[in-house]
Amino acid sequence: MLTRLKGGHVVDPANNRNGVGDVFVSDGVVVDAPTDAKAPDETIDCTGLVVMAGAIDIHSHIAGGHVNTARLLLPEWHRAFSARPGETALSKVGWTTEETGLRYAEMGFTMVVEPAMAPSSALHAHLELADTPIIDKATLVVLGNDDLMMSMIRDGESETAIADYVAWTVAASRALGVKCINAGGSAAFKENVRKFDFDDVVPDYGVSSRQIVKTLQKAVTGLGIPHPLHVHCNNLGVPGAASDSIAATIRAAEGDPLHLAHIQFYGYGDEGKRRFSSRAQALADLVNATPEVTVDIGQVMFGQTVTISSDELRQFAGSKQASPKKSVIFDHEANGGGVVPMDYKARSFFNALQWAIGLELFLLIEDPSRVFFTTDHPNGAPFTAYPDVFALLMDRGVRAKWLDALPSSVKKMTQLPELEREYTLEEIAVMTRAAPARLLGTPDRGHLGAGAGADIAVYRPNDDKAAMFGKAAYVLKDGVVVVKDGTVVRRTLGRAVTLRPEPDKAMKTRLDRYFDERYGVSSRWFEVPEGALRRDDPFEVVPCRA
Amino acid sequence: MDRAWIDGRPAAEADALAAAAELLERSRQPFVGGLRTDVSGIRAALGLARRIGAIVDHGESDAIYPLLTALRDGGAFLGAPAEMKRRADRVLVLGDEVAKVAPDLLAMLTETEPDLGVRTRGDAREFRSLCRAPLDSAGRGRAEHVDCAPEDIVDVVGLVRAKLSGRRAGEGAVGGDAVAGLAEFLKGAGFAAVVFAPAELGALGTEQVFGLVSDLNETTRASTLPVSASTNAMGAALQGAWTSGFPLRVGFGRGAAEHDAALFSARRQLSGDGEADLALIVDALAEPGAGGPPCALPQIAVTSEPGAVEGARVTFAVGAAGCDHDAVFYDARFGSFVGRPADAKSELPTAAAILDALADRLGGRVADAA
Ligand SMILES: [Zn+2]
Numbered sequence: 001m002l003t004r005l006k007g008g009h010v011v012d013p014a015n016n017r018n019g020v021g022d023v024f025v026s027d028g029v030v031v032d033a034p035t036d037a038k039a040p041d042e043t044i045d046c047t048g049l050v051v052m053a054g055a056i057d058i059h060s061h062i063a064g065g066h067v068n069t070a071r072l073l074l075p076e077w078h079r080a081f082s083a084r085p086g087e088t089a090l091s092k093v094g095w096t097t098e099e100t101g102l103r104y105a106e107m108g109f110t111m112v113v114e115p116a117m118a119p120s121s122a123l124h125a126h127l128e129l130a131d132t133p134i135i136d137k138a139t140l141v142v143l144g145n146d147d148l149m150m151s152m153i154r155d156g157e158s159e160t161a162i163a164d165y166v167a168w169t170v171a172a173s174r175a176l177g178v179k180c181i182n183a184g185g186s187a188a189f190k191e192n193v194r195k196f197d198f199d200d201v202v203p204d205y206g207v208s209s210r211q212i213v214k215t216l217q218k219a220v221t222g223l224g225i226p227h228p229l230h231v232h233c234n235n236l237g238v239p240g241a242a243s244d245s246i247a248a249t250i251r252a253a254e255g256d257p258l259h260l261a262h263i264q265f266y267g268y269g270d271e272g273k274r275r276f277s278s279r280a281q282a283l284a285d286l287v288n289a290t291p292e293v294t295v296d297i298g299q300v301m302f303g304q305t306v307t308i309s310s311d312e313l314r315q316f317a318g319s320k321q322a323s324p325k326k327s328v329i330f331d332h333e334a335n336g337g338g339v340v341p342m343d344y345k346a347r348s349f350f351n352a353l354q355w356a357i358g359l360e361l362f363l364l365i366e367d368p369s370r371v372f373f374t375t376d377h378p379n380g381a382p383f384t385a386y387p388d389v390f391a392l393l394m395d396r397g398v399r400a401k402w403l404d405a406l407p408s409s410v411k412k413m414t415q416l417p418e419l420e421r422e423y424t425l426e427e428i429a430v431m432t433r434a435a436p437a438r439l440l441g442t443p444d445r446g447h448l449g450a451g452a453g454a455d456i457a458v459y460r461p462n463d464d465k466a467a468m469f470g471k472a473a474y475v476l477k478d479g480v481v482v483v484k485d486g487t488v489v490r491r492t493l494g495r496a497v498t499l500r501p502e503p504d505k506a507m508k509t510r511l512d513r514y515f516d517e518r519y520g521v522s523s524r525w526f527e528v529p530e531g532a533l534r535r536d537d538p539f540e541v542v543p544c545r546a
Numbered sequence: 547m548d549r550a551w552i553d554g555r556p557a558a559e560a561d562a563l564a565a566a567a568e569l570l571e572r573s574r575q576p577f578v579g580g581l582r583t584d585v586s587g588i589r590a591a592l593g594l595a596r597r598i599g600a601i602v603d604h605g606e607s608d609a610i611y612p613l614l615t616a617l618r619d620g621g622a623f624l625g626a627p628a629e630m631k632r633r634a635d636r637v638l639v640l641g642d643e644v645a646k647v648a649p650d651l652l653a654m655l656t657e658t659e660p661d662l663g664v665r666t667r668g669d670a671r672e673f674r675s676l677c678r679a680p681l682d683s684a685g686r687g688r689a690e691h692v693d694c695a696p697e698d699i700v701d702v703v704g705l706v707r708a709k710l711s712g713r714r715a716g717e718g719a720v721g722g723d724a725v726a727g728l729a730e731f732l733k734g735a736g737f738a739a740v741v742f743a744p745a746e747l748g749a750l751g752t753e754q755v756f757g758l759v760s761d762l763n764e765t766t767r768a769s770t771l772p773v774s775a776s777t778n779a780m781g782a783a784l785q786g787a788w789t790s791g792f793p794l795r796v797g798f799g800r801g802a803a804e805h806d807a808a809l810f811s812a813r814r815q816l817s818g819d820g821e822a823d824l825a826l827i828v829d830a831l832a833e834p835g836a837g838g839p840p841c842a843l844p845q846i847a848v849t850s851e852p853g854a855v856e857g858a859r860v861t862f863a864v865g866a867a868g869c870d871h872d873a874v875f876y877d878a879r880f881g882s883f884v885g886r887p888a889d890a891k892s893e894l895p896t897a898a899a900i901l902d903a904l905a906d907r908l909g910g911r912v913a914d915a916a
Contacts, residue, residue, distance in 0.1 A: 063788070065882060071787040073618055075805060097788045120626070123874065123883045127585060128788045147632075147662060190633060190737065191663055192767050204664045316763070319621075326621035331737075331769040332881065333629045518661070519628035520654055525877070525884040532874045532885045534586045534898070 001041045002026045002034065003479065008046025008458060011425050012053065014434040014447030018426055023051055025454040028479035032450045044481070046458055049473050052429050053446050054110025054455030056436035059230075059261055059296050060377040061308045062100050063114045063128035063137075065121040069328050070306045070339045070378070071095060101133035102488045107386060108457025108472035111136040111436075111445060111497070115179055115230060115261065116310050118142055120333055122173035123528050129496050130533040134482050136455075136494040136540070138440065140230050141175035142310055144212045145186040146334035148514060150205040153215050159222065164507035166219040172527045174498040174539060176440060177227030178220050179261075182234050182311040183212035186335045189313035196234050196313060197241070198248040209234055210252055221256055223501060224545035226441020228257030228294065233266055236314045240270035243279040253292050259439070262298025262376040263287075264358035276350055278357045278414055284364030287371070294439055295365070296372035299358035299389050301381030302346045308379060312336035333519065344381070352406040354380075356414035362393055363419045368427040369435035387470035393423040394465045442497060442542055454479035495540045549894070551854035551861040559862070563900075566846045566860040567907040569824055575799060576600040577815045577822035580838060580848075581782045583830045583897040584867035585874040585883065588782050590901035591828060592789045597905050601797040601822055602786070603812035605829075605838025606776035610783055611807060613744035613772050614793050616752035623759040625739055625769030626881040627651055631658055634739035635666040636731060639675040640699055640755065643743035645682070648773035650879065651741070656685045665736030674731050676702060676720075692724045700751035706732070707758050732758075738768035745774060773878070775836040781876025781883065797821075818842035826904075827855075830897040832866040848897050865894035 005023040012018070024031045024040070061067050104112055117125045117139040129137040143149055143166065152162050166178060184207060185196035191203040198209045217229040233249045235241040246266035250258070260266075263283060271277035287295055304323075309315050312329065315338025319327040323343040330336045344351040358380065365371040377383040391398045396419075403417055411417065423431070437446025444453045458474040471486020482490045508523075515523040530538065550562035557565070570576050578595040581588055581604040595602045616622065625634075637655055639645075645652060656673070660666045670687040676699055680691035694702055698719035708715035709729040718725060732738050740759055744752040755770060762768035774780060783793035790796050792805035799821075808814070815822040816839050825843040829835070830850040847855035850866035867873035870892035877884045 068784055068787050071791060072614060072783075072793055073621065075618055075792055096791050120880065121882050123885065124784075127785075127874070127883060131589070131789065190767060191665065192736075204662070204667075322621070326619070328617065328622045328624060329763075329769075330624050330626075331629055331633070331767075332626040336629075518632060520631055520658070521628050521880055522884075525880050525882075527885070529872075529885045531872055532585075534589070 002038065003042040003044065004040035005044045005046045005051055005456065005458065008049045008051035010051045010448065011429045012448040013426050013430045014437075015449040017448070023448050023456065025456070025476065025479045028454050030448050030450055030452040030454050044458070044474060048461070050425060050459045050461055051448070052108070052457050052459070053433040053448050053452065054457050054475065054477070055108050055432040056440070056446055057104070057109055057112040057374065057383065058372050058436045058439060059115045059374045060112050060383055061114060061116060061379070062112055062132065062377070063097065064117055064125035066116070066308045066310065066330070066337050066339055068124070068128070070308050073326065073328055073339055074306055074341060097128050097131040098133060101135050102491070103384060105134040105475055105477070105483050105488055106471060106486050107469060108459065108475050109135060110455035110457070110475070110477055111138070113138045113140065113176065113440065115140045116142055116181065117173060117175060118310065118332065118335060119169050119173050119526050122526060123532060126174060126496060126528045126533060130535050130538055133491050133493055134477055134488070136497055138176035138497040139173070140177045140179040140227070141169055141173045142179050142181055142335055143169060144180035144183040144216055147518070149215070150184070150187065150202060150207045150212065153207045153211055154205045159218060161507070162215060163219045163222050164504040165511070166216070167223055167501040168503040168507050168511060170225065170499055171501050171503045174496060174500070174528045176497055176499055176542070177225055177230055178216060179230040179232065180213055180216050181232040181309070181335055182236070182313060183209040185209065185234050186310065186312040189316065190331065190336070194313070194317070195241070198234055198245050198252075210248070213249065213252060217256055217258055225499060226545055227439060228259045230259045230261055232261045232311060236265045236311055237268065237318065239268040239276050242266040242268045243283060246283065247286055250286050250290050250293055253290060255292055258293050260293060260295045262374065262379065263295045264298045264300065264354065264361055264380065267357040267361055272413060274349055276353060278353060278360060280357045280360035280364060281415070284361055287365050288367070294370045294372065296374040296376070297358050297361055298374055298376035298380045299362070300344050300351065300354040301375060301385040301388060302344050302351065302355065303381065304341070304343045305378045305381055306339060306341045308339050310335040310337035312338055315340055346405055347407060349407055349409050352410040353413055356410060356416045359392055359399065360414060360416055360419065363421045368423070368430040369438070371431065372436060372439070373432050387466040390428065390469040391465040394428065396420060396422055398465070441545070493535060495538060497540045497542055499544055500541045501544055549863045551858075553859060554854045562860050562862060563903055563907060567904055569844070569846060569859060570598055570826070570904065570908060573824035575821045575823055577825045577843065578602045579812045579816065579825060580605045580827035580829045582778055582835050583828050585781070585785060587828060587830060587867060587897035587901065588785050589789070590898040590905070592786065594901045594905040594908070596798045598908055599799045600826075601799070601810050601815055601820070603795050603810060603815065604776075604779040604782040605812055605827070606779040606836045607783065607794055607812065609745050609774045609776040609836060610779050612747070612749040612752050613774065614783065615749035615807065616744065616756060619749070620753045620756060622756050623763065623769045625771055627654065627771055627879050628881070630739040630769065630771055631655060632662040633660055633666055633737045634671065635660050635669060636672045636735035636738045638728070638732060638738065638740045639673065639677065639681065640703070640740060640742035641696060641746040642677045642679055643746040644741050644773055645679065647743055647775045648741075648878070651771065651773060652681070656681065656683050656687065659686070663736055672731070674728060676728065692720050692728065694720050696746060700747055700754050702728070703751070703754045703758055707754070707761055710761055732762055732768065733766065735766060735768065738762060738766070739771055740768065741771045741773065743774060744772050777876055777878040778831065778835075780878070784876060813839040816841045816843060828897050828901070830864050830867055832869040848900050862900045863894060864897045864900055865892050867897070870894050871896050
């Protein structure tokens with residue numbers, strides 16, 4: 001079956017397209033325009049509409065043990081979560097796997113990465129993802145606070161042995177990449193350490209955060225895992241120390257790829273009478289000058305949300321500010337973590353400056369292919385706030401309006417009013433389509449060239465960019481129309497995109513023994529058996545680089 | 547071998563499906579419960595419940611609600627058993643339920659020694675028990691027992707908190723010295739683990755335990771290992787949370803999931819005093835259950851027990867999950883979901899297959915989510 005998306009404004013920077021034209025789809029794949037005069041079986045009139053590839057969210061906490069604990073912790077929040085309560089039948093469903101998939105799809109997102117899957121929670125995460133409709137999914141598996149990794153570094157084990165362990169973990173958990181969260185910091189917290197810097201060492205291991213990050217970066221690069229090591233730095237949210245930590249981490253990239261997550265939470269200085277200030281300019285300068293790093297923002301938006309993180313040390317510290325006053329702190333193997341509700345208030349100097357710092361970073365980082373569009377859902381804001389974030393990036397007038405509502409003390413501490421940049425449609429397409437696909441190593445996504453998967457978002461242009469990006473006019477997933485006029489019309493099931501490196505046999509034997517002897521658990525429990533998800537086609541395997 | 551029964555008499559599966567579908571169709575308010583099945587069975591049960599507007603609860607959720615209630619009222623500190631095995635140098639056991647419902651966990655802690663952490667590894671683990679029966683064994687570790695009636699445990703925990711914060715604490719049920727001893731024991735730990743059964747201490751008692759551990763974490767490290775009689779109910783509640791937003795006790799009567807821990811409890815609905823007028827009960831595990839509330843409603847049974855369920859209008863025989871077919875379960879020791887391959891695959895249908903077949907027949911009742 002041949003479908004023609006006819007006469008839309010095609011914005012496809014990966015293929016240097018930015019103009020009116022057609023896109024053809026056959027059997028779920030984008031194809032070249034037919035050379036014969038063959039009539040399409042289906043024509044979607046896109047005249048006056050903007051046609052892009054489906055958007056990709058590289059960092060959004062949508063599934064797994066910690067996310068689910070947030071659901072348990074905040075039953076009262078399920079209604080509040082919905083962007084427009086009462087407007088659709090689904091707004092009452094709650095913050096569920098079902099709603100996650102449908103809401104993302106309505107905005108034209110067709111792939112989302114859950115960025116913090118604990119190895120022990122891999123099956124749980126994939127069970128949730130298998131219940132999340134329409135969108136494709138992927139996961140990053142968390143390493144770096146685990147006893148084995150730190151022991152291997154301490155004992156001077158070979159790069160090969162460490163890479164074998166990383167490969168086994170990625171394969172068993174069916175991940176697309178590796179994340180490192182407050183490297184060594186969570187482990188140190190278990191030893192009652194309350195502050196942990198990049199060159200501090202984990203008690204009993206004598207291994208520093210820097211060593212852990214560098215070791216994992218080398219293993220990830222060496223294995224040919226397309227997505228660079230995804231780093232959540234030390235001292236998240238600590239004025240002064242946060243910005244020192246991220247600067248040290250960026251400098252430690254040393255020419256090899258490294259991704260820094262939710263950098264807004266690290267753009268904090270300790271100047272001013274409240275000892276809280278923006279260091280966005282310095283951080284953006286450093287990112288601009290370090291081409292091997294990519295970043296995502298973790299934009300804060302105002303309102304009730306909940307923070308979900310495997311950074312147990314910082315979540316414990318943050319639990320003092322929990323609103324409402326309740327939180328869950330986990331002492332699990334390796335990372336542990338915490339779930340802390342947060343109510344970001346526009347009238348709070350601190351929250352308002354966090355909001356401004358995020359936007360400063362978006363606007364000061366020059367290359368849209370190295371800065372990614374995230375709210376670190378739900379940590380900075382729920383993903384349902386995305387339409388407003390698009391509007392803030394694309395429209396100075398909208399920013400001015402928001403700024404007007406903030407405390408005047410904040411306006412003195414941010415250069416946001418002077419920043420004139422407005423993201424263009426093409427830059428939005430780079431940031432949310434072309435660049436994420438490249439960053440994740442999924443070449444048939446994020447663009448509309450022949451051979452790409454027919455994941456396509458069509459928007460109705462509007463001066464109100466929030467309205468434009470909030471409800472896609474059409475969304476096609478694998479060539480099937482799943483959304484019309486911002487409403488899901490067909491509920492399909494996407495897949496989890498994974499790597500599947502071949503694990504080393506000797507390492508497998510070693511791990512069988514290690515988990516059994518040390519933890520009293522079976523290494524098999526870390527594996528996600530294909531049949532366990534009870535879906536026809538739950539995975540799509542993409543290759544590592546040769 | 548018979549696989550389906552209508553009013554106790556063997557029937558063809560198709561006829562039984564038709565009869566069950568008709569009962570569900572005619573029910574003003576169906577209840578879907580038991581839920582002693584695996585992840586795919588619960589997924590199917592929740593899907594069916596959404597389609598027919600049923601109320602849903604697990605038969606054993608009384609065992610886990612005190613924990614869930616405490617957690618959502620005041621938060622929690624939660625440890626993974628495997629991590630506590632390697633990390634905790636001191637373990638406080640509260641109540642007598644722990645030895646009854648989690649003997650494996652206690653054995654794991656008593657038979658091993660912490661091997662992680664500068665302050666915690668290398669020494670034998672020490673134990674304190676605050677309950678009636680002393681621990682059977684503490685391995686190489688030292689164990690001291692403080693005899694305490696079940697109804698006094700939560701008070702004593704409160705006194706220990708007062709002592710730790712330097713407030714004046716009364717004598718309580720166990721005496722001031724014992725309270726001071728418990729406070730010292732916990733405060734001096736490198737990493738303390740408090741093991742308790744929330745169902746024994748109640749929701750308020752559970753909040754008190756989390757409060758104690760929160761206090762301890764101001765200066766040292768501590769966490770908890772809550773244990774329950776029903777791991778299966780915990781798994782179902784977790785799955786309910788991601789599927790419906792709530793840990794079961796939900797009603798789909800008005801389309802979207804609504805949650806009410808009292809109104810939608812299995813105990814209330816199955817007693818006949820609730821809104822439900824028909825129960826579909828899933829009981830498809832090889833291990834015996836902790837026992838759910840009695841059912842006073844007309845029943846459709848989906849069971850791995852042989853033969854028709856007595857009094858049931860329709861019974862379906864299905865395989866026991868993890869025994870007759872591959873399954874995924876929540877595992878308390880692992881603290882997450884694990885796959886369990888079948889012992890020996892059988893020809894019996896899975897609970898999920900029967901529930902899906904029923905949902906297919908009832909497709910018209912409530913439109914699909916999308
Ligand atoms: Zn994150």
